[in-house]
């Protein structure tokens with residue numbers, strides 16, 4: 067019997083445990099985690115460096131940004147992490163990292179802080195059944211509590227413990243779950259194998275089958291043998307579907323006309339050089355070669371158009387296993403944005419990826435997880 071049980075020992079669940087013990091030091095709190103240890107996913111974040119937040123979170127276009135705002139406003143990542151012994155630095159794009167650059171130190175600080183303040187951590191225990199009656203929650207017919215926080219994450223990266231089980235629990239309580247989609251995930255696309263390993267900097271757009279714009283990004287992509295990876299491809303993936311086009315503007319610093327003029331000049335100065343060689347003065351060789359194969363003619367204007375928009379047919383995404391986050395989740399209408407308390411079940415709270423809030427690469431998803439965990443934790 068506990069006062070509060072937190073289902074899920076990930077980013078939001080551990081942050082909630084820390085903030086809850088501070089707000090209510092005498093309450094009996096347990097974090098219940100299905101894996102043998104808490105925070106497995108945290109260790110993999112930011113390539114092991116843990117991009118734990120972003121200074122631009124308040125203006126970030128999260129899904130359901132207005133719902134996320136109260137939690138984000140109430141949370142200062144630098145002071146929260148300092149309070150558990152982690153100094154944080156920001157880079158030129160506002161991304162926040164622990165000063166020691168190690169995700170393991172973030173996890174240790176969260177875990178030690180939660181345990182030091184009296185939270186019981188129960189591992190190897192998956193909650194698959196939850197009921198509410200007589201002002202009590204009963205979990206798996208074996209644990210009871212007065213307040214329950216669901217912090218079980220989404221469906222992305224099931225190898226880190228998240229298989230969508232949190233959504234099943236919320237459905238048991240009558241909550242609606244919006245359609246779920248893998249997000250921040252590499253795209254699969256036709257014809258990329260010859261470009262495998264090639265990186266392109268530029269502007270990128272995702273178009274639907276009628277060539278209407280679905281999403282845009284900029285930065286770097288990486289071709290793989292099955293499609294397109296890299297942050298700028300992952301950032302458009304939540305809108306991707308079979309039949310979309312992923313179009314690359316590899317010369318964003320020039321207009322199409324300026325690109326054509328530049329290529330004409332290259333041609334005039336090198337009248338006998340093959341186009342592949344001329345284009346290699348602007349672009350990686352393998353990409354220049356792909357443009358040459360795709361060009362309808364040997365005119366500078368055609369090459370310029372391809373430099374500005376070279377499109378690949380998207381066949382889908384690499385799916386849940388390679389996704390960093392879930393697009394979709396518990397419908398926000400069922401929750402108060404100021405308390406993250408359920409509007410359907412008394413004393414039920416939710417935080418993190420299980421709610422229908424997701425952001426792009428850059429620390430925004432962890433910041434939401436920590437911020438929502440801390441808000442719910444204070445109010446539990």
Ligand SMILES: Cc1cc2nc3c(=O)[nH]c(=O)nc-3n(C[C@H](O)[C@H](O)[C@H](O)COP(=O)(O)OP(=O)(O)OC[C@H]3O[C@@H](n4cnc5c(N)ncnc54)[C@H](O)[C@@H]3O)c2cc1C
Nearest residue numbers: 074076077078100111112117193219227418419429431432
């Ligand atoms: C490879 C990778 C890299 C990433 N890098 C970044 C990054 O650098 N920056 C960033 O902002 N975001 C990053 N993310 C996304 C970020 O990790 C998640 O958005 C965030 O961890 C979500 O926090 P959460 O607490 O909601 O869920 P999680 O951290 O996923 O935690 C949920 C926990 O609940 C447990 N659980 C699930 N079901 C049950 C159950 N039924 N009973 C008991 N326990 C259960 C799980 O085992 C898990 O430990 C990355 C994700 C991945 C996969």
